[in-house]
Amino acid sequence: MQHEAVASSAEQVQPSGEEVRDRTNDFAFKLANVNGTGSASANGLIMQAIFRMGIPVSGKNLFPSNIQGLPTWYEVRVNAKGHTARTSVYDLIVAMNAETYARDIREVRPGGYVLYDSTWPLSPSLSRDDVTFLGVPYAQLCNEHFTEVRERTLMKNIAYVGTLVALFDIDMDIVTGMLKEKFARKPALMESNAKAIKLGYDYAREHFDCPLPMKLEKMDATKGSILIDGNTATALGCVYAGATVAAWYPITPSTSVLDGFKAFCETYRTDKATGEKRYCILQAEDELAAIGMVIGAAWNGARAFTSTSGPGISLMSELIGLAYYAEVPAVIVDVQRVGPSTGMPTRTQQGDILLCAYASHGDTKHVLLFPANPNECFSFAVKAFDLAEKLQTPVFLLSDLDIGMNDWVVPRLEWDENYKPDRGRVLSKEELLALPTPKYYRYSPEDEYGVAARTLPGVHEKGSFFTRGSGHNKLGGYTEIPDEYQEVMDRLARKHRAARNLVPPAIIEKRQGATFGVLTVGGCDPAVREALETLEERGVHGDFLRVRGFPFGDEVEAFLAEHEVVYVVEQNRDAQLRSLLILETSVPKEKLRSITAYGGFPLQAHQVIEGIALP
Amino acid sequence: MSYIKKPLVRHPSLRTNQLGLTVRDYEGAMSTLCAGCGHDSITAAIVRAFFELDTPPHMVAKLSGIGCSSKTPAYFLSGAHGFNSAHGRMAAIATGAAAANRKLAYIGVSGDGDSLSIGLGHMSHAIRRNVKMLYIIENNGVYGLTKGQFSASADVGSKSKRGEANAQAPIDPVMLALGLGATFVARSFSGDKAQLVPILKAGLLHDGFALIDVISPCVTFNDHEGSTKSYVHTRKNQVPIVQTDFVPLAAEITAEYPEGSVAKVTTHDGTTIHLRKMAADYDPTDRTRAMTMLRERQAAGEIPTGLLFLDSTGGTEMHRGAKTVSTPLVDVPFDELCPGRDALEKLQAAYR
Numbered sequence: 002m003q004h005e006a007v008a009s010s011a012e013q014v015q016p017s018g019e020e021v022r023d024r025t026n027d028f029a030f031k032l033a034n035v036n037g038t039g040s041a042s043a044n045g046l047i048m049q050a051i052f053r054m055g056i057p058v059s060g061k062n063l064f065p066s067n068i069q070g071l072p073t074w075y076e077v078r079v080n081a082k083g084h085t086a087r088t089s090v091y092d093l094i095v096a097m098n099a100e101t102y103a104r105d106i107r108e109v110r111p112g113g114y115v116l117y118d119s120t121w122p123l124s125p126s127l128s129r130d131d132v133t134f135l136g137v138p139y140a141q142l143c144n145e146h147f148t149e150v151r152e153r154t155l156m157k158n159i160a161y162v163g164t165l166v167a168l169f170d171i172d173m174d175i176v177t178g179m180l181k182e183k184f185a186r187k188p189a190l191m192e193s194n195a196k197a198i199k200l201g202y203d204y205a206r207e208h209f210d211c212p213l214p215m216k217l218e219k220m221d222a223t224k225g226s227i228l229i230d231g232n233t234a235t236a237l238g239c240v241y242a243g244a245t246v247a248a249w250y251p252i253t254p255s256t257s258v259l260d261g262f263k264a265f266c267e268t269y270r271t272d273k274a275t276g277e278k279r280y281c282i283l284q285a286e287d288e289l290a291a292i293g294m295v296i297g298a299a300w301n302g303a304r305a306f307t308s309t310s311g312p313g314i315s316l317m318s319e320l321i322g323l324a325y326y327a328e329v330p331a332v333i334v335d336v337q338r339v340g341p342s343t344g345m346p347t348r349t350q351q352g353d354i355l356l357c358a359y360a361s362h363g364d365t366k367h368v369l370l371f372p373a374n375p376n377e378c379f380s381f382a383v384k385a386f387d388l389a390e391k392l393q394t395p396v397f398l399l400s401d402l403d404i405g406m407n408d409w410v411v412p413r414l415e416w417d418e419n420y421k422p423d424r425g426r427v428l429s430k431e432e433l434l435a436l437p438t439p440k441y442y443r444y445s446p447e448d449e450y451g452v453a454a455r456t457l458p459g460v461h462e463k464g465s466f467f468t469r470g471s472g473h474n475k476l477g478g479y480t481e482i483p484d485e486y487q488e489v490m491d492r493l494a495r496k497h498r499a500a501r502n503l504v505p506p507a508i509i510e511k512r513q514g515a516t517f518g519v520l521t522v523g524g525c526d527p528a529v530r531e532a533l534e535t536l537e538e539r540g541v542h543g544d545f546l547r548v549r550g551f552p553f554g555d556e557v558e559a560f561l562a563e564h565e566v567v568y569v570v571e572q573n574r575d576a577q578l579r580s581l582l583i584l585e586t587s588v589p590k591e592k593l594r595s596i597t598a599y600g601g602f603p604l605q606a607h608q609v610i611e612g613i614a615l616p
Numbered sequence: 617m618s619y620i621k622k623p624l625v626r627h628p629s630l631r632t633n634q635l636g637l638t639v640r641d642y643e644g645a646m647s648t649l650c651a652g653c654g655h656d657s658i659t660a661a662i663v664r665a666f667f668e669l670d671t672p673p674h675m676v677a678k679l680s681g682i683g684c685s686s687k688t689p690a691y692f693l694s695g696a697h698g699f700n701s702a703h704g705r706m707a708a709i710a711t712g713a714a715a716a717n718r719k720l721a722y723i724g725v726s727g728d729g730d731s732l733s734i735g736l737g738h739m740s741h742a743i744r745r746n747v748k749m750l751y752i753i754e755n756n757g758v759y760g761l762t763k764g765q766f767s768a769s770a771d772v773g774s775k776s777k778r779g780e781a782n783a784q785a786p787i788d789p790v791m792l793a794l795g796l797g798a799t800f801v802a803r804s805f806s807g808d809k810a811q812l813v814p815i816l817k818a819g820l821l822h823d824g825f826a827l828i829d830v831i832s833p834c835v836t837f838n839d840h841e842g843s844t845k846s847y848v849h850t851r852k853n854q855v856p857i858v859q860t861d862f863v864p865l866a867a868e869i870t871a872e873y874p875e876g877s878v879a880k881v882t883t884h885d886g887t888t889i890h891l892r893k894m895a896a897d898y899d900p901t902d903r904t905r906a907m908t909m910l911r912e913r914q915a916a917g918e919i920p921t922g923l924l925f926l927d928s929t930g931g932t933e934m935h936r937g938a939k940t941v942s943t944p945l946v947d948v949p950f951d952e953l954c955p956g957r958d959a960l961e962k963l964q965a966a967y968r
Contacts, residue, residue: 053968227967241960243953245945246715269955277941279948281715286741290708293701293738297712300699301677301720302946305712323702413964416957422950457946458697458713459720462674467690467698 026056026081028215030093030165033105034158037069040097043158044075045408046179047165051079052228052410053175055220059085059527060408061603066253066346072101081220085410086528087603092215093168095161097139102127114213116164118157135209137164142200147193156197163201170212172219173202227413231404234375234414235334236261238382239306240269243422244332246305248283248294250313253346254402255336258308288316292331296320299330300468302457304386304422306332311340311353314360321395322361323470325493328444328455330389330396330425333357334382337401339601348601349402351523354577357397358551364490366497368396369551370504373526374404376411377505377549384505387423392500393452401572403524403603426454430461441466443477444489450503451496497552504550507557512537515544517613518564520557522548522578525570525604532609543568543613548578553586561588570596570609634670642667644691649684654806654832654847655754659691661809662723662752665816666693676721677713681706681735684761684834685727685754704735707742707751711934714747717944718935721820722749729759732768732787739789743796743825745934750819750826753789754806756834757845764837775842788914790924793827794907799927800826801906803920805854806833807847814862815923818889823930831919850919857909858900858922861890881928889923900926 032047034040041062048060058079065071078088089108096105096117102124106115111131117123119136128134139157147153166176176198184191205211235258239247249259263282270279285291291307298305309317314335324331339345340352357369368388370381381398389396426448433441433456443466444453456464466477474485475492512533521529526547533543546560561567561582569579576595583590596612598604630638642663647656666676673695680686682703689698701709710724731739731753742751757770766774769789770782793801800822804812812830819826831850833839839846881889881901899905906925913920930936941948955963 227964229967237960237963241954243950245948245953246712248712248715265955269959270953272941276939278939279941279945279952281935281938281940281945283711283715283745285708286737289705290711290738290741293705293708294712294715296701297679297699297709297714298716299712300709301713301716303716305716319702320705323705414960416960418957420954456697458677459675459717462672462695465674465695465697467700469700470702471700 022214024092024215025218026079026220028092029076029078029088029090030095030215031091031105031108032075032077032095032161033098033101034073034075035098035100036065036067036071036073038158039155040073040075040158043162044077046159046162046176047171048077048408049179049228050166050171050175051077051217052223052226053179054172054217055223056081056217057083057085057222057410059087059410061087061403062407063602064347072098079217081222083222084527084531084534084606086531087605089605093213095165097158097161106132114168116161116168135164135168135205137161137201137204137208139201142204143197146196146200152193156193159194159197160201163198163203164205165201166198167202167205167211168209168213168216170216170218223410225413226410228408228410229375230257230406230408231372231375231378231400232257232336232406233261234378235308235382235398235400235405236265237414238379239332239386240265241379241416242304242383242386244304244306244386245280246283246294246298246303247280247307248285248291248298248305249307249309250285250288250291252288252310252313254338254406255308255310255313255334257406258334258336288313289320292317292320292324292333295331295333296324296329299389300458302427304332304390306334306386308334308336310336310338310346311356312343314353314356318356318360321367322363322365324395325361325365325367326363327468327470328393329468330386330393332382332385332389332396332398334398334400336405337399339599345601347402349524349572349603350599350601351399351401351525351572352577352599353399354522354571354573354581357399358581364494366494366552368392368394368497368500368504370396370398371523371549371551372398372400372404373523373547373549374411375409376414378404379414381505381549383420388500388503390425391423391452391503392450392496393425393455394496399523401524407603426452428454428456428460428464430464433461433463436463442475443468444473444475444492447492450499451492501550501552501554504552504554506554507549507560508545508547509556509560510545512542512544515542518544518546518560518567519570519609519613520546520548520560520567520578520582521570525572528604528606529570529609531606532613535606535610536613541613551581551585553582557582558586558588561586561592565592566594567592568594568596568613570604570612572598572604574599633667635672637667639663639667641695642673642693644689644694647691648687650836652835653684654756654830654834655685655688656691657806657809658752658754658812658830658832659688661812661816662692664809664813665820668813669817669820671721671820675719676723677710678723678725679706679710679713680725681727681730682761683727683730683759685725685832686730688725688754689723704730704733704738706730707735707738707747710749711742711745711747714749714934715940715945717946718748718940718942719944722747723820724749724751726751726753728753728755728757728767728769728789732789736768736787740792740796743793743798743827746799746824746931746937747934748822748824748930750816750822750828753827753829754832755789755829755845756832756838757786757843758834758838760834760837771844774844775840777837777840779842788910789827789829791907791910794903794910794925797931798827798925799824799929799931800923801925802827802923803829803831805831805850805919805921807851808854808856808921811856811860811921814860814889817862818860818923821887824927824933853917853919855913855918855920856922857895857898857913857920857924860923862887881926889926889928900924901928
């Protein structure tokens, strides 16, 4: 029976397995495509439509490190409760890649659905009797209705959007409205997109029982939210912080930070009449140069940044040490990917925590900011510049591919019109002349944070000093005298320690009767929250802490002290965050239990639940 | 530069420049280089050039990498901000600095180790970007600070102090710069202050990247018989191809050149460079001819010196190419950089 069902394209077969139940606004589906076929815009359309229906949604791009031809997946999860972590339990698969049919079909949960292109019959060997196969002859339909070869390929993707609109009961007006916005200046494209959607939609209405048990109903849970990726938000943060010099070397997955920065600067910082630009973007010859340019620009008083990923940090480490020791501000955006070495460039990980915390040789320690979503990417980017200049030191914004390149539903970005950049201690000409000493000394006297006033080239002769990466004393002069060297190194340690009260404080959520704590970082946030909520329903209570900065604040110390057991959830093999906690707090290491996921895909709640040994 | 500590009192007869500063005001700390080091002579020429250009010291940023040469910015212009960075990275740091503030004068001092090995890529790209700066290579063909290894500019057959002969062909920074499209390429000799000072002045005012390769013998490791960068060898084989005189904008042109033909090159700010051609048919504005001439002379064992190539327009300097605003970026007020709340509100309509 399955054999025939699969082979006959339009027949709907009811599953024989699990009972079909109402899954309104609570299901997940996966779209399997071929990289480079234009599926991204089709998938984005669906995601955005659900968002505009007011339903919490997340989309995860699982794409290969390849320009064209390899399999690529996009996963969408809708959840009325707001759980937007990745889930690999799929209620429906859109199988558009014959190469991966076998695997894709296997992944649908019992009772689920497979939507596929029935222009060609599916191999009988792929059949399953516990899922429903929905065949739509997309290639055939598009060949009949479109004349251009390229259109015939691209519109197959748009056509499945139409089918999903029917199957999930997506508001068609919303989809039409989005097309109008998207192709406002390209009416021909709008027309063909609308036509393709209608093809897929009409076919589904005619042949299937629409909608499916998994369907969508309007809510207002996304009011006041936006759908944005972390890299765009980071770029915007750099613009709002007043960064004027950006130096970088292309690397996945951070490239879109600079693409975004450039686009926003063209909009907001380019004089329409003269074409003059109030920014300078330098595509460096390598990462060594990129960070060098940032250091040169920041030494000269500009807010400067670079964006890179793990391999870039490896290359930049030498000069990061220079900036640390010479006390030059620098903002380094690290959109982490899978390491070591080239690793998996299009997969996510939190594998640069230790590298960034201690980048460079000798005793170096850096300030890290850990955003968990695009909203924090924006605000922490601004914070990174303030801290870099206040502390006169490199500051890392440690994002990752999941945050950076996936679309997240987050609260609207807000901007305080009273914001003034914290430029730290920079002496003006007048302040220089009013100094009680006949000369200016670079590294004395220090303030409560261990920071001395700096001066900028070109301001006044009295402010001149010699920046060096070689041994220097507290006055800035060259030294090889042990005591003088140590005095500076000790101050740098004090300065780093002072930063614990300046980085964003940890988010802490406590529960009645909690018997353990869970500590996590960055993009693990939604999965950990979901896990704790699920456990709560089972009567297991845990407290939650998400660190947002390094050095760790006193609240992190307190949290560690007040729990017998703290699970540390992170996405790397060697439990780098746990190591950092052991090294940099007074927690006994026995207390810290590690839960790691590091295969390259975003963390899922079940991985956290399985890692917690239930009492 | 001062190798011997000088008295603090100022001799009343010391000449002052238009800013009322004496040449002493352009000096720096005491040199810690070996007595007789060519680099100290270059330092003296730099001091002289800035003094003669009436440059306010604080409007200069002096940068370097690592090596003997890279120590020298400490020895001139104590009134300027200095940055002794990391090995080979000076060009990148100078590029960023120039991006941030286009009103300062940038002078980068480097060595053959710093520029032609570890920093070759950075130097090449600074040339390619045409960053407005004076880039000096103090070229001695040897690693001094690590005690005598061959550098990438050591000539074939050049002998180490222990007598070992270098087998690998050198990288010639002048040929490299010409090939990369540099708009100002010169070579000089640390022992020829008369030639070096005007070239430094012209290079400082050049509206683009100016490269000067200065042969500067290492007295400790590479100033012996068998070295092709010793004083004796350089003196014997140096051939000034072009004699340069630099005439500042404000000064009257008084220089006369009775012998040979004189090419007058007016730079972007109206200052003039006089190039007296030693070789009658040499045209220092022809890149191809310059490269050919260099190859021929080098094959003959000569070290051609002088301003070898000049594009007086400066070419497409980094900021001109990028259309950066004329106000230095560090001086652009924050409210011109931050789009503000309303713009953010409006923008977010696109993310609905």
